[in-house]
Structures are given as structure tokens and as C-alpha cells.
Amino acid sequence: MKIPKLFKNKWANHIGYLILSLILLFVGLYFSIYIGLWGKIPTSKDLSNLNQSQATVVLDRNEALIGKLYIYDRQPIDYNQFPQHLIDALIATEDTRFYEHNGIDNKSLARVFFKTLLMSDETSGGGSTITLQLAKNLFGRENYGSFGIIINKIKESIVAKRLEDLYSKQEILNLYLNTVPFPDNTYGIESAAKKFFNVTTSQLTIPQSATLIGTLKANHSYNPRLFPERSKARRDLVIDLMNKQGFISDEEASIATESELELDYHHYAPNQGLAPYFRAEIKKQLDSILQNPDYKNPNGETYNVFRDGLKVYTTLDNTMQRYAEEAMREHMSNLQATYEKAYGKRAPWLKNKAVYEAAKKRLKVYKKLKTSGISEKAINDSLSKPKSLELFSWDGTIMESVSTLDSLEHFLKFLNAGLISLEPSSGAIRAYVGGIDYRFFQYDHVSQSKRQVGSTFKPFVYTAALENGMDPCAYFSVKPVTYTDVDDWTPTNASEIDDEDIDYSLEYALSNSINTIAVKVLYETGIDKTIEQAYKMGIKSTIENVPSIALGSANLSLLEMASAYSSFVNSSMPSTPIFITKIEDKNGNIIASFEDLNPKINQEKAFSDETRQTMLEFMKATVNSGTAQRLRTSYKLNNNIAGKTGTTQDNKDGWFAAIMPNLVTVVWVGNDNQQIGFSSTSIGQGANSALPIFAKYLQKLNNDSKFRTITHAEFETPRDDVLNNLDCEQSKKESFLERLFRSDSDSKEFRKKRKGIFDWLKKKKEDNSDSRFNP
Structure with missing residues (x-):
């Protein structure tokens, strides 16, 4: 028809x-x-001055990466740092005609239409070129509703063409690999290489490069951390494409596909990975430093730590930090189990106990509900509703359906810890552990927390005594004394002493942490003079003018304690702790430098060299035969070590301060809630709660030959006059007259009279003028 x-x-x-x-x-x-x-399109001028946000990197003393500060985790590098097989993997997978098109590949688009859409052949590749993807990476996409995909694609094609006109193919590849998003909020190949494999881009192997390039198709679905099998299959496809296009030989492809997918994953997020408390402190210091008008960028603006790609060089040692964190975890997980078992059903953190109830009423949500005027029962009902929460556990974090009150009980029970290790000669911080897990306990026990320091304060008392003329061989009775001038206060010793008729030397009293003698030494020296001595040694916090400071009632931080203890091995001068040595901009220009904060010239000594050497001998005895001797007996440590243990009232805090010639370390352990202590001194004393962290840490350093300058360092040899002044017995029996004139309820006035009597008797004996007192 x-x-x-x-x-x-x-x-x-x-x-x-x-x-x-x-x-x-x-x-x-x-x-x-x-x-x-439909929105501004970047002009050629805009594109010629690309300025992408860059992560600020925090580096350790050896310029190893500790962590980053960023909105987008991006760390640009130069093209010559890309291995050729990385470029080959990218081109084989994403844009086989990259060197032939001008940003838009019409042949590839046609191939995609016929092979991918009509024949379902996934190996044909995508129609989007590397340049088009770069345009998308640089400027993102906007939501235009139903026409969004068309409008965004056209915008990207315009930008891609302009990029091709402005930049060489090599420059486009460089821009692309420095901006492309990889899994886990990671931008750029260098950040991805370090996060997933702990290597630089130049060190990537063929399988590693193929793995990372493989994630570009869908960076969540092919995340090798989350979906290792799927990621490996995608990796093998990339390797196969490289082989088919002649980039690698059959043999290289075979070896690469047969290799296991092995990650060495490193977190650089603020609350994960190595040294999170240290990195948080670095961020605080940067915020303060960069406000200084002397440290402006070339445009006169304040640097942005999240955007401007700064390099922050710190004093931390990555390896020492790792050893310190490992030592803390090993000890604290065991101590926590012992601590909970010792309390059993009597634990103060359990519901309906006074400590628990007080903690509940300090909760923000409780206070908010209370302010609204609802009843106590209604508040408890509200706080008892279960919800899914991530909970800390030494066996790994767990997700559970728990109420706010259950969560409170769970977290109240945990002991926490802090450790700082610094080089006394420079103040450089080598290790910094602010707590047991930053994700759940963000309060920093090194810089922020101040706790009673217990017997770790006693070296300040004895230093002040020596500086004010006390004989290193002075003897004091161990018997308790009631101080009528302080509400009849009677300090006692932590453990019973068999024979109270014995007088002990200063060395024995300090090394065995005898409380009664520490208070007597304080009184004889003077409280004001002791406080003044502590300030000279670097203590910044206010110390109350009360006699209980002899037993460590002052609340001080680990940071200032480490500074003060450093004076014993730093020519009698306290070190100023140094976190940051210098800050550079992204081009390597120095913004600020802080490498010389501890000049020895013209710095005033806190005490004499004689006192320093004497005190070191006292504290060596603490380790060799006193309260810290388990370093020798249990942990078999033969290093040159001096130190002091500390335990506070009701076993709330355990401390250990360790002095080595080239390293000072201070450790604290306790519950964040200061109402909760250890159930017994045997568990809570510093020698049991804090000292083992240092011991395990030092064992790890001893096993690493890189740290021989620390582990094999020896103390200076004391001067002859110092040794002569210490040449006395550790103890002596009281004479009849000493016992006769001693009063268990001595007042200050009586002690003065008694001292006068004994001074007279001593002179008589020396003059041999009264035969009754001849030996």
C-alpha cells in the first residue's frame, strides 16, 4: 500500500x-x-591560581608523620614522586585515551554507549575523562533538581576544556592525584598511601597502587579496610587492565594478583591513632601561636591550621610514644581487672552508692531535667531509657543498648593514666600519654589535670632542707608527733615500723618514704622556704602554706612535675617543656621557631651542685633499696635510675617519677572521679599502680638499640665531698636521754627547748668537760 x-x-x-x-x-x-x-564557572584566571585546602601535618623529631589537622585530608606532592606504575594504573582504569583527547573523549563516550550500556561489558571503562573528574574534584557538584546531572556535566566539560588549555597532561595528572577522594575521607594519593599502607607514594608497589586506584570507582564500596575481598577483586581487575594495555608484563601481573592484600592502616583523625592527646595539645598551642601578629601569611591574614598546609615539627619521638602507649595498655588492662575484683560488690561506682549518686547529679542531662522541675522519679525514668552506645573496654570497643545511667556506671569504674617523658637538657617532650583512650576520655592528664602528688613532693622538701644547711647525715626519729599548732594533727606512716626507737638518716627516710620524718624535716626547714624551693624548681601551681604539703597534699600537673624533676639532671635548672620546634608554611618557609627555650647561659640555678648530687644519691637509693626497688627485683632493670614513688590519702592517686641521665619520666594513675580510690594500699600505691608503666616502657627502650644514648647513659660521679658527707649509717638507736626527752605530743616550743638541750649536750661531749657523757 x-x-x-x-x-x-x-x-x-x-x-x-x-x-x-x-x-x-x-x-x-x-x-x-x-x-x-546556573552559577559561576571558574575562569581561566581562576584555574591558573588553584588554591586547594591542604592538611596541616604534625611531624615527630625525625620528621615522621604523627597526625594531621584538616577538613579534607589532603597532602599534595610533586609529580616526580609518583611511581610510573601508579600513573599506568590510573590511565589503564580511568582514561585509556588520556594523552589523545583535549578533556572530552568522544570516542570513549561512544564506546561506553555501545559496549557498557548495550553489551553490559564493564571492562570498557567510563566515559568520564581524568580531566572531567578533576573538574568535579576541584569544584564539586550542585543540586539542580531533575536537570542536575546534565547541568553539572556541561559545567565540568567547560572547566575540563579550560584546564586542558592551561595545563600540560603531566600537570593535570599531578592535580588529579593530589585532589581525588580516596576512602575514609582521604584526599590525594600521598594521604591515602600513608593511611592505608604507611608508606609514601613513591614507595607504593604495583598491588598497592592498583588497590588505591581501584577505589576511585566507588571509594566506599571498594574500601580495603571495610571490604577486603571486594577490594582485592577490584585490585586484580586493575592489574589485568594494566597487563592488557601493555603497562606490565604477564609475569608482573601474575605476581601482583597472587599477592595478599595487606594493609598497614594508620589513623590520623584527631581522636584516633598515635599520640592523640599530644596532637590535641599541639592544636591548642597552634591556635595560640598563630594569633601572634608576627606570624601572618603573605596576605596579612592569620594562618588557618585546617586549610593552609602547614608543617609542624615537634619534639615527640614516634617510637618512644608507641612504646609508652603499649606499656600503658599492657599494665592498665591488668590493673583494671585487679581493681574491680578487689572491690567486688562493694564497688563505689555501683548504682545506689553515694559516689554514683553524686556523679549522677553532676550530669548535664540530669541538671537540665532537674531545672525543668520534674520529679526525681521522672528524671530516673528518663535516664533509664536504653539507646545504642559505643562503650570502652580493654578487650575492644563494644556497641550495646544501654541507658544513660548504665553508661555512667560503666565509665565510673575505669582507672585512667598519664605519662610524660622529656629530655632534661632541652625540655624536648619525647612521649606524652594523656589518658587511656582519647575517643572516650578526652581529659588530658598531662597538661590539664592537677592531682595530689603524694610522696613525689618529698624531694622538694629534702632539697629545701639541704639548701638551708641541713646535714645530709642528719637523723630523725620515726615516731609520730602530734602538732598542736595544726589542730593536733598526727601524721602516720603508710606501714608499721618494727622499732620506733630508731633514728633514720635523710637518705633512708626519703628512699623509704617515711611520712613522720618528712614532716619533721619540713618543720625544721620551714614551710615558706620549702614552697619557695619548689617554685624555683619549676612548679607553677599555687602550693598551700600547710604542713601537709610534706606528704603531697598539693595539686600539681605531670607537666610541671617533670619540669621540676628535670633539674636533678640538668645542672640544677628546671627544663621548660618543648612541644614544637618550628612551624613552616606549605612552601617550606619558617613561620616560627622555638628550638632554644632552655638556654643554660645566665639561667639561675634552683639549688647547688652539691645538693643536686646528694639528692640523686637519695633517689638512687629509692630504686636500689627503697620503695621503687621492684624496678631491680621484679623488672630486672639495671639502668642508671633514680626516682620517687607517691601515693595519696585513701589511695586516690599513684605516682612514679623516674630520673635517668638523659630522660625524665613521670607517671600517674587514678580514677577521674576523685571520690574513688583504690580499695587497698597494696594495689593503689605508686610502686604498684604507676611504676610498672615506666618499667614496661623502659624494657621496650632497652630492647631497641636506637635508644642506647638513653638506656646506657650514666649519672655523673658525685664529688668526693658529697660522698664524704653521705658516709654515715642509715639508722642509729636512740640513746636513753633522747628517749627521755622525747614527747609524743611535742609542741613547737618544746622542740625548740629540746633542741637547745641536745645542742648543749653535744657541745659538752665534744669538749669532754663532763665525764658522764663520755662514750
Whole structure:
């Protein structure tokens, strides 16, 4: 049957008009996008001055990466740092005609249409070129509703063409690999290489490069941390494509596909990975430093730590930090189990106990509900509703359905810890452990926390005594004394002493931490003079003028304690702790430098060299035969070590301060809630709660030959006059007259009279003027 000519012309006309309308519509849309009606398109000038946000990197003393500060985790590198197989993997997978097109590959688009869409062949690749992807990476996409994909694609094609006009193919690859998003909020190949494999980009192997390039298709679905099997299959496909396109040989492809997918994953998020408390402190210091008008960027603006790609060089040692964290975890997990078992059903953190109830009423949510005027029962009902929460456990974090009150009970029970290790000669901080897990306990026990320091304060008392003329061989009775001038206060010793008729030397009293003698030494020296001595040694916090400071009632931080103890091995001068040595901008220009904060020239000594050497001998005895001797007996440590243990009232805090010639370390252990202590002194004393962290830490350092300058360092040899002044017995029996004149309820006035009597008797004996007192 013959079709009428009019009918044919009618349909032809309709189709022609439709095609023409679509063309005009597309041209109009393209033109409207081009002139900016759908949002500004970067001009060639904009594209020639690309300034992407860059992560600030925090480096250790050896310039190893500790962590980053960023909104987007991006760490740009130069093109010459890309291994060739990385470039090959990218081109083979993402854009095989990269070197042939000008940003838009029409042949690839046609191939995608026929092979991928019609024949379902996934190996054909995508139609989006590397340049188009770069345009998307640089400027993102906006939501235009139903037309979004079309509008964004046109915008990207315009930007891609401009990029191709401005940059060489090599420069485009460099821009692309420095900006492309990888899994886990990671931007750029260098950040990805360090996060997933702990290597630089230049060190990536063929399988590692293929793994990372493989994630670009879908960086969540092919995340090797979350989906290792799926990621490996994608990696093998990339390797196969590299082989088919002649980038690698059959043998190289075979070896690469047969290798296991092995990650060495490193967190650089603020609350994860190595040294999170230290990194948080670095961020605080940077915020303060960069406000200084002397440290402005070339435009006169304040540097942005999240955006400007700064390099922050710190004093921390990555390896020492890792050893310190490992030592803390090993000890604290065991101590926590012992601590909970010792309390059993009597634990103060259990519901309905006074400590628990007090903690509940300090909760923000409790206070908010209380302010609203609802009843106690209604508050408890509200706080008892279960919800899914992540909970800390030494066996790994757990997700459980618990109420706010259950969570409170769970977290109240945990002991916490702090450790700081610094080089006394420079103040450089080598290890910094602010707590047991930053994700759950963000309160920093090194810089923020101040706790009673217990017997670790006693070296300040004895230093002040020596500086004010006390004989190193002075003897004091161990018997308790009631101080009528302080509300009849009677300090006692932590453990019973068999024979209270014995007088002990200063060395024995300090090394065995005898409380009664520490208070007597304080009184004889003077409280004011002791406080003044502590301030000279670097203590910054206010110390109350009360006699209980002899037993460590002062609340001080680990940071200032480490500074003070450093004076014993730093020519009698306290070190100023140094966190940051210098800050550079992204181009390597120095913004600020802090490497010389501890000049020895013209710095005033806190005490004499004689006192320093004497005190070191006292504290060596603490380790060799006193309260810290388990370092020798249990942990078999033969290093040159001096130190002091500390335990506070009701076993709330355990301390250990360790002095080595080239390293000072202070450790604290306790519950964040100061109402909760250890159930017994045997568990809570510093020698049991804090000392083992240092011991395990030092064992690890001893096993690493890199730290021989620390582990094999020896104390200076004391001067002859110092040794002569210490040449006395550790103890002596009281004479009849000493016992006769001693009063268990001595007042200050009586002690003065008694001292006068004994001074007279001593002179008589020396003059040999009264035979009754001859030996």
C-alpha cells in the first residue's frame, strides 16, 4: 500500500522540528551555563591560581608523620614522586585515551554507549575523562533538581576544556592525584598511601597502587579496610587492565594478583591513632601561636591550621610514644581487672552508692531535667531509657543498648593514666600519654589535670632542707608527733615500723618514704622556704602554706612535675617543656621557631651542685633499696635510675617519677572521679599502680638499640665531698636521754627547748668537760 506523501512529510516535519528544538534547547542551556546563569564557572584566571585546602601535618623529631589537622585530608606532592606504575594504573582504569583527547573523549563516550550500556561489558571503562573528574574534584557538584546531572556535566566539560588549555597532561595528572577522594575521607594519593599502607607514594608497589586506584570507582564500596575481598577483586581487575594495555608484563601481573592484600592502616583523625592527646595539645598551642601578629601569611591574614598546609615539627619521638602507649595498655588492662575484683560488690561506682549518686547529679542531662522541675522519679525514668552506645573496654570497643545511667556506671569504674617523658637538657617532650583512650576520655592528664602528688613532693622538701644547711647525715626519729599548732594533727606512716626507737638518716627516710620524718624535716626547714624551693624548681601551681604539703597534699600537673624533676639532671635548672620546634608554611618557609627555650647561659640555678648530687644519691637509693626497688627485683632493670614513688590519702592517686641521665619520666594513675580510690594500699600505691608503666616502657627502650644514648647513659660521679658527707649509717638507736626527752605530743616550743638541750649536750661531749657523757 502506498503511503500518502502528505503523511510522510508530516511525520518528517515533526521529527525534524523535534530534533531542531532539542538542539536549540541544548545550545540555549549550554550558553546559559557558559555565561553563568546556573552559577559561576571558574575562569581561566581562576584555574591558573588553584588554591586547594591542604592538611596541616604534625611531624615527630625525625620528621615522621604523627597526625594531621584538616577538613579534607589532603597532602599534595610533586609529580616526580609518583611511581610510573601508579600513573599506568590510573590511565589503564580511568582514561585509556588520556594523552589523545583535549578533556572530552568522544570516542570513549561512544564506546561506553555501545559496549557498557548495550553489551553490559564493564571492562570498557567510563566515559568520564581524568580531566572531567578533576573538574568535579576541584569544584564539586550542585543540586539542580531533575536537570542536575546534565547541568553539572556541561559545567565540568567547560572547566575540563579550560584546564586542558592551561595545563600540560603531566600537570593535570599531578592535580588529579593530589585532589581525588580516596576512602575514609582521604584526599590525594600521598594521604591515602600513608593511611592505608604507611608508606609514601613513591614507595607504593604495583598491588598497592592498583588497590588505591581501584577505589576511585566507588571509594566506599571498594574500601580495603571495610571490604577486603571486594577490594582485592577490584585490585586484580586493575592489574589485568594494566597487563592488557601493555603497562606490565604477564609475569608482573601474575605476581601482583597472587599477592595478599595487606594493609598497614594508620589513623590520623584527631581522636584516633598515635599520640592523640599530644596532637590535641599541639592544636591548642597552634591556635595560640598563630594569633601572634608576627606570624601572618603573605596576605596579612592569620594562618588557618585546617586549610593552609602547614608543617609542624615537634619534639615527640614516634617510637618512644608507641612504646609508652603499649606499656600503658599492657599494665592498665591488668590493673583494671585487679581493681574491680578487689572491690567486688562493694564497688563505689555501683548504682545506689553515694559516689554514683553524686556523679549522677553532676550530669548535664540530669541538671537540665532537674531545672525543668520534674520529679526525681521522672528524671530516673528518663535516664533509664536504653539507646545504642559505643562503650570502652580493654578487650575492644563494644556497641550495646544501654541507658544513660548504665553508661555512667560503666565509665565510673575505669582507672585512667598519664605519662610524660622529656629530655632534661632541652625540655624536648619525647612521649606524652594523656589518658587511656582519647575517643572516650578526652581529659588530658598531662597538661590539664592537677592531682595530689603524694610522696613525689618529698624531694622538694629534702632539697629545701639541704639548701638551708641541713646535714645530709642528719637523723630523725620515726615516731609520730602530734602538732598542736595544726589542730593536733598526727601524721602516720603508710606501714608499721618494727622499732620506733630508731633514728633514720635523710637518705633512708626519703628512699623509704617515711611520712613522720618528712614532716619533721619540713618543720625544721620551714614551710615558706620549702614552697619557695619548689617554685624555683619549676612548679607553677599555687602550693598551700600547710604542713601537709610534706606528704603531697598539693595539686600539681605531670607537666610541671617533670619540669621540676628535670633539674636533678640538668645542672640544677628546671627544663621548660618543648612541644614544637618550628612551624613552616606549605612552601617550606619558617613561620616560627622555638628550638632554644632552655638556654643554660645566665639561667639561675634552683639549688647547688652539691645538693643536686646528694639528692640523686637519695633517689638512687629509692630504686636500689627503697620503695621503687621492684624496678631491680621484679623488672630486672639495671639502668642508671633514680626516682620517687607517691601515693595519696585513701589511695586516690599513684605516682612514679623516674630520673635517668638523659630522660625524665613521670607517671600517674587514678580514677577521674576523685571520690574513688583504690580499695587497698597494696594495689593503689605508686610502686604498684604507676611504676610498672615506666618499667614496661623502659624494657621496650632497652630492647631497641636506637635508644642506647638513653638506656646506657650514666649519672655523673658525685664529688668526693658529697660522698664524704653521705658516709654515715642509715639508722642509729636512740640513746636513753633522747628517749627521755622525747614527747609524743611535742609542741613547737618544746622542740625548740629540746633542741637547745641536745645542742648543749653535744657541745659538752665534744669538749669532754663532763665525764658522764663520755662514750
